[in-house]
Amino acid sequence: xxxxxFRRIGELVTNDPAAGEGPLGVLHDAALFVETGxxxxxxPDDAAPQGAGDEVVDIAGAAIVPGFVDSHTHMVFAxxxxxxxxxxxxxxxxxxxxxxxxVAATRVASDSELSGTLARLxxxxxxxxxxxxxxxxxxxxxxxxxxxxxxxxxxxxxETTFLGAHVVPGEFAGRADDYVALxxxxxxxxxxxxxxxxxxxxxxxxxxxxxxxxxLDAGRARGLGARVHANQLGHGxxxxxxxxxxxxxxxxxxxxxxxxxxxxxGSATVATLLPACDFSLxxxxxxxxxLLDAGVTVALATDCNPGTSYTTSMPLxxxxxxxxxxxxxxxxxxxxxxxxAKALRRDDVGHLRHGARADLAVLDAPTYLHLPYRxxxxxxxxxxxxxxxxxxxxx
Amino acid sequence: xxxxxFRRIGELVTNDPAAGEGPLGVLHDAALFVETGxxxxxxPDDAAPQGAGDEVVDIAGAAIVPGFVDSHTHMVFAxxxxxxxxxxxxxxxxxxxxxxxxVAATRVASDSELSGTLARLxxxxxxxxxxxxxxxxxxxxxxxxxxxxxxxxxxxxxETTFLGAHVVPGEFAGRADDYVALxxxxxxxxxxxxxxxxxxxxxxxxxxxxxxxxxLDAGRARGLGARVHANQLGHGxxxxxxxxxxxxxxxxxxxxxxxxxxxxxGSATVATLLPACDFSLxxxxxxxxxLLDAGVTVALATDCNPGTSYTTSMPLxxxxxxxxxxxxxxxxxxxxxxxxAKALRRDDVGHLRHGARADLAVLDAPTYLHLPYRxxxxxxxxxxxxxxxxxxxxx
Numbered sequence: 001x002x003x004x005x006f007r008r009i010g011e012l013v014t015n016d017p018a019a020g021e022g023p024l025g026v027l028h029d030a031a032l033f034v035e036t037g038x039x040x041x042x043x044p045d046d047a048a049p050q051g052a053g054d055e056v057v058d059i060a061g062a063a064i065v066p067g068f069v070d071s072h073t074h075m076v077f078a079x080x081x082x083x084x085x086x087x088x089x090x091x092x093x094x095x096x097x098x099x100x101x102x103v104a105a106t107r108v109a110s111d112s113e114l115s116g117t118l119a120r121l122x123x124x125x126x127x128x129x130x131x132x133x134x135x136x137x138x139x140x141x142x143x144x145x146x147x148x149x150x151x152x153x154x155x156x157x158x159e160t161t162f163l164g165a166h167v168v169p170g171e172f173a174g175r176a177d178d179y180v181a182l183x184x185x186x187x188x189x190x191x192x193x194x195x196x197x198x199x200x201x202x203x204x205x206x207x208x209x210x211x212x213x214x215x216l217d218a219g220r221a222r223g224l225g226a227r228v229h230a231n232q233l234g235h236g237x238x239x240x241x242x243x244x245x246x247x248x249x250x251x252x253x254x255x256x257x258x259x260x261x262x263x264x265x266g267s268a269t270v271a272t273l274l275p276a277c278d279f280s281l282x283x284x285x286x287x288x289x290x291l292l293d294a295g296v297t298v299a300l301a302t303d304c305n306p307g308t309s310y311t312t313s314m315p316l317x318x319x320x321x322x323x324x325x326x327x328x329x330x331x332x333x334x335x336x337x338x339x340x341a342k343a344l345r346r347d348d349v350g351h352l353r354h355g356a357r358a359d360l361a362v363l364d365a366p367t368y369l370h371l372p373y374r375x376x377x378x379x380x381x382x383x384x385x386x387x388x389x390x391x392x393x394x395x
Numbered sequence: 396x397x398x399x400x401f402r403r404i405g406e407l408v409t410n411d412p413a414a415g416e417g418p419l420g421v422l423h424d425a426a427l428f429v430e431t432g433x434x435x436x437x438x439p440d441d442a443a444p445q446g447a448g449d450e451v452v453d454i455a456g457a458a459i460v461p462g463f464v465d466s467h468t469h470m471v472f473a474x475x476x477x478x479x480x481x482x483x484x485x486x487x488x489x490x491x492x493x494x495x496x497x498v499a500a501t502r503v504a505s506d507s508e509l510s511g512t513l514a515r516l517x518x519x520x521x522x523x524x525x526x527x528x529x530x531x532x533x534x535x536x537x538x539x540x541x542x543x544x545x546x547x548x549x550x551x552x553x554e555t556t557f558l559g560a561h562v563v564p565g566e567f568a569g570r571a572d573d574y575v576a577l578x579x580x581x582x583x584x585x586x587x588x589x590x591x592x593x594x595x596x597x598x599x600x601x602x603x604x605x606x607x608x609x610x611l612d613a614g615r616a617r618g619l620g621a622r623v624h625a626n627q628l629g630h631g632x633x634x635x636x637x638x639x640x641x642x643x644x645x646x647x648x649x650x651x652x653x654x655x656x657x658x659x660x661g662s663a664t665v666a667t668l669l670p671a672c673d674f675s676l677x678x679x680x681x682x683x684x685x686l687l688d689a690g691v692t693v694a695l696a697t698d699c700n701p702g703t704s705y706t707t708s709m710p711l712x713x714x715x716x717x718x719x720x721x722x723x724x725x726x727x728x729x730x731x732x733x734x735x736a737k738a739l740r741r742d743d744v745g746h747l748r749h750g751a752r753a754d755l756a757v758l759d760a761p762t763y764l765h766l767p768y769r770x771x772x773x774x775x776x777x778x779x780x781x782x783x784x785x786x787x788x789x790x
Contacts, residue, residue, distance in 0.1 A: 080761070082762055082764035083764070085768045086723065086724050086764055086768075089718070089721075089723065089724070089767070090723060124772060276770065276771065279718055279770060280718070280768075280770065310765075310769045311769055312772060313771030315771065316770055316771025317771075319771075323484070323674055326484075328481065328484065329481050366475070369477035369478070369480065369481055372480070372484070373476075373477045373480045373675075374706055375671065375675065375706050375708070375711055375771075376671065376708030376711025376712075376714075376770075377519060377706055377707060378773040
């Protein structure tokens with residue numbers, strides 16, 4: 001693996017306050033030196049190591065930001081719910097049960113069909129600047145199907161999450177506790193080796209606090225870290241369950257009590273906000289300011305899934321976070337990079353400090369401010385992962 | 396110019412109800428034959444003309460839609476207002492005077508700087524599926540500067556609009572009527588030969604009904620068609636002025652009285668809605684349903700400009716129209732194609748009827764529904780204009 005020297009970076013966001021200005025650690029007219037896939041040096045362009053770099057890349061005044069860390073996706077699935085989307089936009093309300101449509105399509109899909117969709121979406125995400133992403137199961141909801149989905153996900157990311165407890169599948173209707181026993185027993189046995197995380201949808205129409213606790217405890221006993229779908233559809237116990245389980249993240253967080261906010265602020269649990277989901281559901285947006293002002297760590301993620309948020313675009317999430325969640329562009333970029341890394345308990349990504357993975361997005365723009373300022377425009381000109389350009393050849 | 400046969404189109408939107416299903420005239424498993432840059436035939440793939448086409452393009456089940464018609468942009472400018480955007484998102488209100496910032500930068504920019512930005516934005520728009528676009532002056536606000544901006548715009552589109560009456564420039568502070576006389580006199584004399592349209596910003600902080608009437612009448616006397624920036628910032632006379640001037644379009648239309656809606660419904664004036672502007676201003680969205688239900692023709696456009704809507708993405712406008720304006724995906728696509736064409740009084744674009752310009756977008760998706768269903772994702776895989784792939788070589 002060769003070394004790369006990026007020259008003439010108009011604006012370099014390091015997320016390292018010690019390396020540059022402000023909380024984002026911004027450098028202007030900067031250079032970045034990458035060796036063996038890691039950040040080896042950042043500094044002023046005119047102080048760049050002379051003669052360094054097997055490859056020298058002239059950024060010509062554009063901005064570089066850390067690669068986006070998308071800490072919440074559901075990208076192993078089959079089928080398309082575009083008509084359900086259109087019907088919802090015409091007024092039909094969303095209910096968690098819509099997940100069943102995708103479960104039915106996923107179960108009958110071949111491995112290659114599932115992997116093909118996953119490859120297409122991960123390539124799309126990479127083109128949009130995402131260099132680390134989490135991927136959940138949850139459209140299998142049977143032992144062999146959940147294990148298969150996680151095995152396929154593991155082939156594309158190490159951040160895999162077992163979400164057998166997504167909803168109660170039709171064949172367990174009225175027997176939720178039986179399903180929870182299966183999830184926490186035989187299903188977890190089959191899935192744990194493919195997963196880093198265990199997640200549960202703790203909300204109206206999905207699982208209650210006791211059921212969620214059973215699943216999370218079982219996962220944690222197998223060495224999996226906890227994450228929770230919490231408080232998306234209404235007030236409820238999701239955040240409490242997440243903090244009690246020392247979850248890395250409580251995701252959605254639309255309906256929070258004062259106690260919920262206080263619990264999050266006093267914990268190491270990140271609040272992961274998913275504004276593209278709220279956009280596609282025409283749902284209320286979470287109150288990001290309340291969380292930020294209380295000192296809660298906030299992450300932004302896409303929630304990419306075919307039912308409620310069929311986008312891979314972290315730049316869209318940033319634009320929505322600024323417009324709808326009243327986050328500043330600075331807060332939104334931090335949440336989409338460092339925040340996502342914290343939500344995955346990773347310290348090697350989400351920033352460009354010395355030693356970090358050389359995962360970065362080169363923008364077709366002079367500043368990261370253009371991410372929310374230019375909504376809908378594909379502003380990521382090139383994505384580099386582990387110090388290598390991706391895809392290695394042109395599109 | 397060769398002929399092209401598009402085969403295996405999963406979904407072909409013609410906007411010709413006589414050619415296919417529904418108001419969009421949708422064909423499935425279709426083919427499209429293009430000769431000398433025009434649509435020569437559409438129909439079922441298995442009835443495609445045998446042996447036809449100097450080039451045969453296999454669409455492999457994807458969707459084709461008419462190229463987008465963006466009937467409202469301000470793409471001749473210099474400078475960047477990203478920091479103003481960030482400040483606005485932090486709570487500073489928008490006022491029409493912000494335009495002055497861009498005027499100052501535009502006046503001191505070289506021709507090549509202005510043309511370079513214009514070329515970058517038009518290429519970006521084309522990649523996103525826009526095949527026809529209008530472009531206004533309005534950041535010169537002095538005779539030679541307005542004429543220069545229109546001359547540069549005319550080099551990239553025939554749909555040029557003289558918007559000397561954008562705001563009253565600083566040097567005419569307190570002398571608005573003097574500025575209107577200049578616009579309707581010497582400025583129009585210098586600009587008319589580069590313009591197809593005349594436009595005026597008739598709103599709070601800009602021009603009143605009498606002033607707008609003077610400008611529009613003068614432009615019409617020179618053979619220019621009328622268009623009006625109407626009712627963006629508050630209730631006012633904009634729509635009345637537009638309908639009275641037989642304008643092709645009244646643009647923005649956020650604050651409408653019942654009389655305004657009735658006037659539009661009884662006229663040939665299109666209501667052009669600009670939801671990306673409302674997005675970036677955090678402004679209220681117009682009530683599209685009220686207009687559609689009253690029988691008003693609605694267009695969607697980007698309003699691409701550096702102050703209030705720095706996007707070239709018609710797909711974003713469609714997604715916002717569905718989410719925020721409660722338009723159906725079908726209505727939104729029609730408004731972004733045929734609606735835009737009507738707002739420019741064009742019958743050769745915005746549809747794929749026999750004889751239409753072969754301007755089209757090939758989607759990386761099986762259906763146009765994915766445009767709002769997959770927000771933020773660059774779904775246009777290829778854009779064809781006048782029967783030729785653009786850009787002719789790969790990106």
